[in-house]
Amino acid sequence: MQALDSLDEAGYTPTVVIGSHGVGGFVRSRRSVQTIRYCLCSNRWLLLLNFVLTQLLLFARVVRLCLQLRADTVYVNTVLPVGAILAAVLCRRRVILHLHEVSLGSPTLFRVLYAIASRGADRIICVSQYVADTLQVPAHKVEVVHNSLSRQAWGTATKIAERREPPSEPVLFCVVMACSLRWYKGIDAFMSLARETACRVQSGALTIKFELLLNCEDSEFRQFLSSTKIPPTVKLVQRPSSVFEHYRHAGLVLNLSHPEGAVETFGLTLLEAMACAVPVVCPTVGGCTELFTPGSGGWRIWSRDLDGLVGIVELLATDQQAWLLASKQALVEAQRFAPAHFDQQLRAVFETR
Template sequence: MSAPRILAAHLWDNYSGSPRVFAQALTALAEERADIQLFTSDTEGFLNAGPWTRRVVPYRWVASRWGRLGRYLWSQLYLMVAVWRARKGADLVYVNTLLPFGAALAGKLAGLRVVYHLHETHVEPASLHGLLTGVVRRCADEVAYVSDYLARVLPFPGVPARIIPNALPAEYVSPGERLPALYRFEGLMVASLKAEKGLPAFAQLATDLPDLHFTLIVGAGAAELEAFWRDLPRPGNLTLLPAQKRVKAYYQRAHLLLNLSDPERLPETFGMTILEGMACGLPAIVPPTGGPAELVREGVEGYQVDSRDRAA
């Protein structure tokens, strides 16, 4: 039997959760002898190297909302043509997140099986969200969700679905010894560079608790972090770090893991950093809804707190 040939697509490679999970999934498929072509950006991230052939899709993040939308739509036209040209001999189009809809359209037109791996609940603006979910309804042969919560809030009636919780990376299966703490108390948060991820709330928490230390690692470069933080408080007890290839040592030194995502504006669908932190022995403070509430039981692994409630 010949090895299955997979055309995989992810929009924006970086060191955040969705490309990391996708890299794990593609590696597992490659271990089963799958031949994989991966279509993604030429940025640095978890998909940079692996058992696949990488095809670059020209997409770059820009600050302008309209400029970003224009580049995104162009990238999807490019992706659609690229996947169509690669269709010969392929068995499956594997689309990571809602965003690479060009790959799904090409797969549908080519008569290939299209599988979505979904991590997010919503994409803005609402018109774009409607377009992307419409493509899923019309093109997907199967949808894989990262949590029961996501399957409930983003259903696609008539499309076969399964729940595949994110897997703990191999390096965390045996977390190793705790490392010497750098501070008397350190609260750690690892998040994407979005206000909805609770970054302003984290800055305010550090301001309100000057006797404790707080460390934030964001999935973005140093220049993006500096530009984002220009108008936010930066007290002396707050350490800001750009994306890190190896985060485990930070978990091993910290005392508490925080996830302060806004449960209304951007509900977390899983929370890989929560799983990693708990594997290293950290209690966690997480939102009271979404995927994190499936991982952290109140008063057992940690506490469920709405980050909008400063009194909590």
């Protein structure tokens, strides 16, 4: 959506085609779109058949739009809409592909889709250098354009950062993590960190609390509660209306994803925190490592390194000057990913022939 807003402001008039299996949706709530319907099913062969049929419909729709509107560029978001790329190649239109991922549920399907997409694309935008390197995107096609926040989210974060003050004694230091209920998101590491911190960090009136913001369905949340022992210092919040309300009082924001399960290609939740002047911790690999210089507003720590994690929490919770410096550094690092910078880079890709 941010890319479309940026193109609108630059004077482009994009015709948007999206795939959907339901009603509503963020993009459709904001602008007029054309929709290709598809169905989800548990049988993988039926799912594959439905995917192929959807691509055929998308192919026909994009061919018609290219001829009717005389569009000169087809912008494709992710490798999944491969039918749009084939249509653009057939119509001899320029193809700009925007890559956000390095894999799908089916590695074989992803390899096939990426092979087709990378050959058909004239320019390939990657959300991080990690994505470009992992997929070995051809140097003459690649352009790294890091994600940013929407202008509205950036404005909210800026207001929070302007009013942020260093904690004072006696202090309540809050550690926040926002994620889905997937094992590789490091929820186990978050719980272990909460327990270890309670045991190791003792400093007068200091109280360290943990908040876990979970994006999950009610059934998933109930199952998680019934199967997990929650430490007394951990507060669970299901689907918060705004993460910024929690970043407002956060002293540290974590991403504890396990790289053996999934590698983050960017790290938007961390950027949201940094824009609020909150220090962060991220995994040692992935696109999130590009958000900051190590030690400058953020740290790269393996999710299994409990000693390292406890050490950072203790440092920032007990040393006001260390926290204040890290807060300022996080805000400075975040400025490199401001919406204006994203707009400039994205438009440059479209304007370059």
